[in-house]
Amino acid sequence: MIWYFGGIMRLEKRTYTLPPELVRRFEDRLPPGERSQSLAKIMEEWLAEREREELRQLIVEGCAEMRTEYERIDREWEGAADEVWRDIR
Secondary structure (H helix, E strand, O other): OEEEOOEEEOOOOOOOOOOHHHHHHHHHHOOHHHHHHHHHHHHHHHHHHHHHHHHHHHHHHHHHHHHHHHHHHHHHOOOHHHHHHHHHO
16 A cells, blocks of 8 residues: 555555566656656656546537537527517617
8 A cells, every 4th residue: 555645555566577677767767766656747747648538539520410410409599589670770
């Protein structure tokens, strides 16, 4: 377990296969006590970026779907604004 922001985070040990040169460069730049925390931060950032992109895509798709509905409503009320402006002048 590791302390973070005043609490305790449960940790799980995993095994992944990585290119030796990548591992060497990573380990050369971080002392043993900081590696897991750094990898966790990198993974959090990577996941957050993908989740933002997924949300952005859902918003784009939702806007495209709503466009059809807005166009239908606009056609339904076409001319109504002209009538109002004509009546208040």
